Amino acid sequence: MTSSRLPRQSGPAGAPGLRRALLPLLVASALAAPAQAADLLTIAQDALDNNAELAAARSQTSGVEAGRDVERADLLPQVSASGNLTHNRQYESQSTPGQLQGDDTINRVGVTLEATQALFNALESRQVERSEREIDQQLYRLAATEQGVLIEVASAYFEILRAHEVLEARRAQERAINRQLEQAREQFEVGLIAITEVEEAKAAFDQARAIRIAAESDLQVRFEALERLTGQRYESIDALGEELAIAPPTPSDRSSWVELAMQNNPLVLASQAGIEVSRSAVEIARAGRLPTVNAFANYSYADSDADRVDGHDSSSQVGVGVSLPLYTGGRTSASVRQNTYLLEASQYDFEDQRRSTIQNVRSSYTRVTNDVATVEARAQAVVSNQSALDATRAGYEVGTRNIVDVLNAEQNLYNAIAELAGARYDYVINLLTLRQQAGTLDEAALAEVNAWLGDTTVAFQLPDDAGDPVMDIGEPPTP
Numbered sequence: 001m002t003s004s005r006l007p008r009q010s011g012p013a014g015a016p017g018l019r020r021a022l023l024p025l026l027v028a029s030a031l032a033a034p035a036q037a038a039d040l041l042t043i044a045q046d047a048l049d050n051n052a053e054l055a056a057a058r059s060q061t062s063g064v065e066a067g068r069d070v071e072r073a074d075l076l077p078q079v080s081a082s083g084n085l086t087h088n089r090q091y092e093s094q095s096t097p098g099q100l101q102g103d104d105t106i107n108r109v110g111v112t113l114e115a116t117q118a119l120f121n122a123l124e125s126r127q128v129e130r131s132e133r134e135i136d137q138q139l140y141r142l143a144a145t146e147q148g149v150l151i152e153v154a155s156a157y158f159e160i161l162r163a164h165e166v167l168e169a170r171r172a173q174e175r176a177i178n179r180q181l182e183q184a185r186e187q188f189e190v191g192l193i194a195i196t197e198v199e200e201a202k203a204a205f206d207q208a209r210a211i212r213i214a215a216e217s218d219l220q221v222r223f224e225a226l227e228r229l230t231g232q233r234y235e236s237i238d239a240l241g242e243e244l245a246i247a248p249p250t251p252s253d254r255s256s257w258v259e260l261a262m263q264n265n266p267l268v269l270a271s272q273a274g275i276e277v278s279r280s281a282v283e284i285a286r287a288g289r290l291p292t293v294n295a296f297a298n299y300s301y302a303d304s305d306a307d308r309v310d311g312h313d314s315s316s317q318v319g320v321g322v323s324l325p326l327y328t329g330g331r332t333s334a335s336v337r338q339n340t341y342l343l344e345a346s347q348y349d350f351e352d353q354r355r356s357t358i359q360n361v362r363s364s365y366t367r368v369t370n371d372v373a374t375v376e377a378r379a380q381a382v383v384s385n386q387s388a389l390d391a392t393r394a395g396y397e398v399g400t401r402n403i404v405d406v407l408n409a410e411q412n413l414y415n416a417i418a419e420l421a422g423a424r425y426d427y428v429i430n431l432l433t434l435r436q437q438a439g440t441l442d443e444a445a446l447a448e449v450n451a452w453l454g455d456t457t458v459a460f461q462l463p464d465d466a467g468d469p470v471m472d473i474g475e476p477p478t479p
Helices: 040-050 052-073 122-189 195-230 254-264 266-289 331-398 403-437 443-450
Strands: 078-090 104-121 236-240 292-304 312-323 453-459
Touching: 040 052, 040 122, 040 195, 040 443, 052 122, 104 122, 122 195, 122 236, 122 266, 122 403, 122 443, 122 453, 195 403, 236 403, 254 266, 254 331, 254 403, 266 331, 331 403, 403 443
Parallel strands: none
Antiparallel strands: 078 104, 104 292, 236 453, 292 312
C-alpha cells in the first residue's frame, strides 16, 4: 500500500499558508463558548450527548423496550378487586293478614377478590417474542442513527475547515489581483499601458471580491450547521495537519469492505431483524387457533341489613378454565395470509437494503481510492500553476505577455489551491463514509482521524448582532 504526503506549497504572498493559527473570521460574540479549541472527538461527544435526532432515537428505543413489559404482563398473575355498596328502598302497597303494610329500606355491601394466571396462552407468548425481535431491530436502528450523527458531525467539521481554506485562497487571490490592479493604474498614469488593461484588472478584481464574499458566507453557514448537530458553539476548532498522509483504505480490496458491511452495517442488520419481526407476526396469527388455559381463584363477601336476615354470605372458587376458538368468521386464516405477505415484503426489503449497501460500499471505496490519486494530482497542479504564473509574470515584465495572461494565471493558481483543499477533505470525508457504510464508524474510528489534526486552530465567532441563544433540545419530560 502506498501513501503520499502533500508538499508544503510556495508562491505569492497569501497563497501557501492556508491553515494559519487563530485567524479571526468574524467579530467576537458575547455568547461564544470559552476560548479553547475543540477537536473532532470533543465535538463528536457533544453531538452524542446533545443531538436531538439521536435523543429521539434513544427515547424510541426505551419505548420499544417498555413495550416488551406490556406484552409480558398478560402472562403474569392478574389480581383484581371489586366492591359495591347499595341502598335499596322498597315501597309496598299490598298487605296480607297479620302483616303490617309499609315501606322497607335495605342496605347491602359486597366485595369480590379475583386472581387469574395464564397456564397456556400461545397468542400472548408469541406477542412477547415479537416484542423481543422488535427490540433487536430498534437497537440496530439506534446504532444506525448514532453512526449517522457521527458522519454528519465529521462532515460538518471538515466542511468548515474546507470552507476556511477556500476562503483563505480567495482572500489571497483578491489581494494578489488588487496589487496587480494598483500596478496597472500606476503604469497607465505614466503612459506605459492602455486603459484597457486597467479595466481588465478591475474586472478581475471585482470578480475575485465577489468570490471571496461568497466564500465568507459559505464558511458562516458551515459553522452554524455544526451548532445544529451539537447544540454547542465553539470559538475555534483544530485544523487538519499540513502533512496529512493520503493512503488507500485498509483492507485494500473492495470485497473485504463489502463483507464487513454485511456483518456490521446496522441498516442491513435492522432489515434482517425485521424479517424475524414479521415471522413472529405470522406465528401470532396462527396462535389464534390454539386454546388458552387459565387458572383462577375468587372470593366474594356480601352482607345486608334486611329484616329477618342475620349474618353474611361468602363464597370462594378455585379452578381451571379452558377456551378454544372454533370459528371466528375466517379472521384467523385471513390474518395468517395477511402476515405471510408482510413477511414476504420484509424479505424483499432486506434484499433491497443489502443490495443498496453493497452498492454504497463499492462506490465509497472507489471514491476513496480515486481521492488518493486526485490529491496527488491537485498538489502537482498547484506546483505547475505556480511555475506558470512565475513565467507569465516574467513575460509580462519583458512585454511578451499582457495583463490578461497574468490575471488568468493567478486565477488558475488560486483555483488549483482551492481544489487541492477540496480534494484533501473529500478524501477524509469519503473515508469516514466508507467506514459508516461498513458499519465500523465509532468513536475509535474518529479518534484515528482526530490524530490527523495539527497544532493550528481556526477561529469562528458569530457577529455581534447575532443574539440568538444556543440551540437546545431542552429537558426531557418526567415520566
